Amino acid sequence: MIAVTGAASGVGRLLVERLRAAAGSGGVARVVGIDAAPADGDGSAPFPQGGGVEWCAADIRDPLVASRLAGVDVLVHTEAERSADASHRERRAAAVRAAQTLLTAAAAARVSRVVLVTSTMVYGAAPDNPVPLSEDAEVAVEGGVGLVGDFAEVEDLARKARRAHPGLSVTVVRPAPLVGPDLDTVLTRHFAAPRLISVKGTEQRWQFCHVDDLASALELVAVRGVDGKEGALAVGCDGSLGQEDAEEIAGLRRFEVPANLAFGATQRLHRAGITPASAGELKFLVYPCVVDCTALREAGWRPSYTNAEALQALLEARGGKHALVGRTLGRKEATITAASAAGAAVAAIGTAAAVRHLRKRRRG
Numbered sequence: 001m002i003a004v005t006g007a008a009s010g011v012g013r014l015l016v017e018r019l020r021a022a023a024g025s026g027g028v029a030r031v032v033g034i035d036a037a038p039a040d041g042d043g044s045a046p047f048p049q050g051g052g053v054e055w056c057a058a059d060i061r062d063p064l065v066a067s068r069l070a071g072v073d074v075l076v077h078t079e080a081e082r083s084a085d086a087s088h089r090e091r092r093a094a095a096v097r098a099a100q101t102l103l104t105a106a107a108a109a110r111v112s113r114v115v116l117v118t119s120t121m122v123y124g125a126a127p128d129n130p131v132p133l134s135e136d137a138e139v140a141v142e143g144g145v146g147l148v149g150d151f152a153e154v155e156d157l158a159r160k161a162r163r164a165h166p167g168l169s170v171t172v173v174r175p176a177p178l179v180g181p182d183l184d185t186v187l188t189r190h191f192a193a194p195r196l197i198s199v200k201g202t203e204q205r206w207q208f209c210h211v212d213d214l215a216s217a218l219e220l221v222a223v224r225g226v227d228g229k230e231g232a233l234a235v236g237c238d239g240s241l242g243q244e245d246a247e248e249i250a251g252l253r254r255f256e257v258p259a260n261l262a263f264g265a266t267q268r269l270h271r272a273g274i275t276p277a278s279a280g281e282l283k284f285l286v287y288p289c290v291v292d293c294t295a296l297r298e299a300g301w302r303p304s305y306t307n308a309e310a311l312q313a314l315l316e317a318r319g320g321k322h323a324l325v326g327r328t329l330g331r332k333e334a335t336i337t338a339a340s341a342a343g344a345a346v347a348a349i350g351t352a353a354a355v356r357h358l359r360k361r362r363r364g
Contacts (some may be wrong), residue, residue, distance in 0.1 A: 002222050003072045003111075005060050005102065005330070006032030006079030011117070014049065014215035015078060016053065019222070023052025024271055034058050034068060035079070036341055060135045061097045066105035074222050075106050076115040082147060082185050084177070095150045099157045107165040116158055117153035117214070120207075122172045125287040127202045132292040135174070135234035146281045147186075155232075171221060175216075176236030176291065177284070179314040181209030190285045191250055191311070198243065198254040198286060199262055205240040207289040208310035213237070213303040215324055226299045234291040241307040249311050287338055 001017055006012030012035070031053045058065050079098065081091045099116065106114045111142065123133050124140030139155065158170045177187045179217045187355065190196065217235040220226075226233060235330060247254060267279040293301075305313070 001030045001032065001072050002028060002074045002076065002186065003034055003056075005034045005077045005098075007055075008035035008189070010078070010180075011178075011211050011218070012046070012076075014075065014079040014211060015218050015222075018215055018219045020053045022219070022223070028052070032068070032072065034060065036060070042264065058208060061094065061101050063101055065101060066108045069105055069109035069111055072106075072109065072111050074113045075102065075111050076113065076117075076218055076222050077102055078117050078218070080117060080150075082183065085161040088146065091147075091282075092150050092153070093248040093315050096153050096157065099154045103157060103161040103165070103168070103170070107161070107168045111168065113169040113171065113225070115171045115173060115218065116138050116152055116154060117173050117175065117218070119147065120176045120236065120289055120291045121148040121284060122151050122155055122174065123289055123291060124148075125283040126201075127287050129288050129290075131240055131269055131288050132204050132207075132290045135232065135291050137291075146278045148284075151184065171226075172232045173218060173221060174232055174234045174291070175209040175214045175217075176207040176289075177219060177350040178211055179208050179216065179310050179317070181317055183211070183317065186281050187285070188318050191252070191314055193252070195255045196243075196247060196250070197262060197282070198256045198258045199259045199299050202259075202287060204243040204246075204286055204309070205290050206243075206246050206307060207220055207236050207240045207290040208304040208305075208307050208314070209236040210303070210310045210313060213305055216304070217301055220296070220301050222300060224299070226295050233295050234293045235296055235301075235303075236291060236293055236351060237303050237305055237310055238293075239307065240288070240290040245308070246311060249308055250315060337338070 004012050004019070007016045012033070016031060016033045019028055021311040022028045023031055029052070033053060034056045036059055056068050058068050060077075077099070080095060103114060122139045122350050123137055126140070139152065144216050155172055158172050161168060178185070179188070214235055215235075219235065241249075243254065265284060266282045294355075336347065
């Protein structure tokens with residue numbers, strides 16, 4: 001029996017649907033979909049009951065969730081807040097609490113295997129990163145603000161769980177930056193900008209992971225496992241996409257700034273609460289972090305999207321929206337910014353946002 005958290009939406013729902021199609025065959029006897037509340041909002045399950053699927057409403061941060069795992073062989077934890085506007089502190093606390101609770105509950109319920117979803121962001125983005133990185137490369141990030149710090153803490157919990165619970169197998173699946181419907185992240189907002197920020201002297205290489213491909217990879221890991229592999233698995237499109245190719249597909253031009261200006265300005269705006277993107281998160285938009293998904297490929301998995309197709313899907317999902325440095329813009333503001341020179345654009349958006357922020361505080 002396989003249990004999936006975050007089953008009401010996103011990757012969790014896609015995975016449940018794939019497992020439901022395989023229920024009763026291929027090693028999947030029954031599927032349990034776990035989420036705090038139904039996605040449909042009327043108290044009903046987000047997918048049809050029966051056919052090998054059981055809907056379970058439960059808070060994954062409550063230790064009582066252990067009672068929901070009786071008879072479960074594999075637990076796949078897909079629930080994760082990736083929104084650009086989520087509170088950093090609340091998101092971190094929720095992510096850590098959920099991982100801690102589920103790992104402890106799984107061990108108590110004698111679940112054989114837990115699969116956690118994090119990100120290739122844990123490898124770190126740097127101008128001198130080899131392209132591609134080996135998926136066995138050391139994790140380069142420890143703590144820090146933003147999503148990357150969240151994922152680093154979850155992976156630290158996975159390492160501790162392997163030592164504390166020898167009978168529990170814990171696999172971490174690290175997708176490249178996700179694209180797909182209803183995703184609103186720093187990445188999607190980057191490609192909704194009037195221009196693409198670029199650091200002088202560095203050529204970016206892009207690797208994406210479509211949510212459909214992540215769901216298919218998780219299905220393989222949950223049902224079959226990957227022989228001889230316990231630890232971390234990278235998942236994403238094959239190869240990488242050059243900056244010029246990304247610009248051509250997006251129909252955007254870059255503006256180049258020195259690294260100290262890009263990161264310094266972004267960090268000041270982030271500290272002022274004007275933009276959700278931190279300087280650490282900006283690194284993943286201007287420096288390469290491309291990973292070779294060797295283990296999954298050798299296990300027979302193949303992505304259905306190329307990087308170019310995944311980027312096109314991202315652009316279609318972001319249609320009509322505008323942003324800069326992770327911050328959503330209004331139409332007028334985006335028009336002014338697009339007409340500005342590189343340095344003036346960053347200064348204009350930062351100044352305009354700061355003025356509005358201060359005005360709102362004074363009115364309050």
